[in-house]
Amino acid sequence: MGPGGDARDNEADQSARPGPVSRHASGGAVGAARHLGPLHGMPLWLKAVTGVVALVLVAAIVFGGFWFFRLQNNISKSPLNAGGENTEAAGNDATGRLQILILGSDTRDGKNAEYGTADDSTGYGKSDVMMLMDISEDNKRVNVISFPRDLLVDIPDCKDKKTGRDYPARTGVMINEAMSEAGIGCAVDTVNKLTGMQVDHFMMADFNAVKELSNAVGGVEVCISDAVYDPDSRLRLPAGTSSVQGDMALAFLRTRHAFADGGDLGRIKAQQGFLSSLTRKIKDEGTLSDPARMLKIADVVTQNLTVDEGLASVPTLLTIGNRLKDIDISKVAFVAVPTTPAPVDPNRLVIAEPAGAQLFSALRKNVDLTDPNAPTTPSPSDTASPSPAPTETATPAPPYNKAIQPVTVANGSGVNGRAQEIVQALVAGGFTQTGQFLAQPVTKTAVYYGNGFADVAADVAALLGIPATLMIPAPGVSGVQVYVGSDFTTGTAYGAGAGGGTAPALPKDIVNQTAGDKVCQQANPELIVRK
Incomplete structure (x- = not known):
């Protein structure tokens, strides 16, 4: 037989021959058919769809992981307290009533150096803005209470958790100095002492955060009665409504002289007007329900944000953000702590009584500030x-x-x-x-x-x-x-x-305005620009 016949004979003999070689060959053939048969018979369009789905899933996992780690690494954190003991259990971030202290730092570090030198901001810096955000347990109301930076208060004993240094209590000190020595936790303890409430979290942002956030949302509409120019803050606005962002948004929030009589209370009302407008814009444009825009804003905010350890996670921040997205803007109440000129210095303020105590009592009792006659559930x-x-087993107090x-x-x-x-x-x-x-x-x-x-x-x-x-x-x-x-x-x-x-x-x-109110700020007559 020729060479071709010999080869066929040998193949036949090998396939029929028992033993390991034969079993291996036939097993391999069967194995390949068993594993590849269904895929081999799959329509081309189904193969393409399967590949695309797998690619999308992998991309989503990589994308989600990238953003999670990016946002998580953006966050800076600091201790919640500086020695003050909590008198009640911390609120549940997902379902409980929450009090969050919002601070604006006047630090001149890093990108903030263009607004002054390090000498303008000693230690941890002072709180340029101080607001207490109170979220109701049922997610139907938010109170935002502003504290004037010129308010004289008693600051408790505080300890700098970073250095271990103790700072004694002080009396009759401006509230914006509370965090300058022992850190943000001392500001939290001061507000707890002043209000009789318990702050669950804090968020502190610097000058750059305001600029970047206003840019991220495409500007915020503000209104003023007359054209104004403040050389100190560099705020320059025409009469009526304007959209501000970047440096001009920061100037609007920082100016101490452009509104009302040039005092701190006019500044607070302007800040509340800005936040009301920002709230309306975010709600109207569905930003809180748009993942892409939320990621952009979250990236900007977290790069310029310091929070307490309990808030220093992306899931927690998203949980709180999710609670706010469905609140009626007419139930977002902006309030300023009632004040009166201080007897020791008319350029400083003290809490006006009994109005101050009435406000703090109403807050502790969870009163709806926009409708005080509505039924409440006292804590x-x-x-x-x-x-x-005293109980029978208690030791009577002396x-x-x-x-x-x-x-x-x-x-x-x-x-x-x-x-x-x-x-x-x-x-x-x-x-x-x-x-x-x-x-x-x-x-x-x-x-x-x-x-x-x-x-x-x-x-x-x-x-x-x-x-x-x-x-x-x-x-x-x-x-x-x-x-x-x-x-x-x-x-x-x-x-x-x-x-x-x-x-x-x-x-x-008591309520200056709600987030649903469009308020035009009164310009300080001394800074009005006349044509």
Whole structure:
């Protein structure tokens, strides 16, 4: 046979021959057919679709991982507190009521150097802006409470967690200095002490963050009554509505002289107007529901943001952002803490009482500031008695010395000499360290008390027949203050029907505006540009 026949014979013999070689060959053939058969028979279009889907999935995983790590690495963090102890459990970021302190730093480091030198911002810097954002548990309301930077407050003992250095408590210090020595946590502790609330998180941004965010959203509309130029902040705007971004947006938020009478309160209203406009734009354009735009904004914000450890994760930030996206803008209330010129310096401010204590009490009780008459669900701390009765197993607290407890009487009744009558009743009851002064007229009597004076306030209220529902914690008060209203104009016993068992009403017009309001700022007459 020829060579071709020999080859065929050999092939036949090998395929028929038992043994390992034959089994390996036939097994290999069967194996290839078993694994590749279905794919080999797959239509070409289905192969293409399968490949594209696999490619998209891989790309999505890579893209998601890239952005997660990018955003996570952008975030800077700092301790939430500087020595102050939390009095309640932290809020649930997904479902609980949250208080977030928002700070604007005046630091001149890095990209902020063009706004001054390092000498303009010592230590950790000062808070150029301070706002407390309060998100309701049901995600239906947000309160934004602004604190003027010129507000004089008491700063508690603080410890710099980075250096371990302790800083003693200070009295009558501008609130914007709270974080300059011991860090952001000291600002948080100061706000906790001032309001009687507990901040769950903080966010601090610098000058550059404002510029970049305003650029990322394509500008923010603001309105002013007249053309104005402020040489200090370099703000220059025509009368009416303008869209500001970058340096001009920053100048609008930073200017201390362009609005109203050139003071801090006009500046606060302008900042609130800016944030209202920003909120409307983000909501109207569906930014919070647009992943691409949200990634762009998140990238910008996180590069210029410092947060506490509990907030220093992308999922947590997204969780909070998701809670805000469906809130009605008419329920985003912007409020300024009620203030009055400080007695020691008319260029500084102190909290105006009783309005300040009424606001903080309403916040603690979760009152809807846009509709104070709406039903509320008080927190456990507000429904509890200010001076809980000791149980059988509790050790009774040692009695205090009434003669050394500071008790003042503020006469807001509108009746001359009313405070003296109340003082006489207090002295007769053993409270001999008393004082009195004429105050702004109020309709409701209340007993305000500072930290550590709840038991004294309870006894003062009982002495005068004032119900416990009219006792209000006020961290800004030193000792106890009886604020006499027009419902207590005679006698030294309040009487069962005097107050109706209700807490003092909120001050009128406590809400400056909601995010749904379009407000035009009043220009400072001294900086108006005349043609």
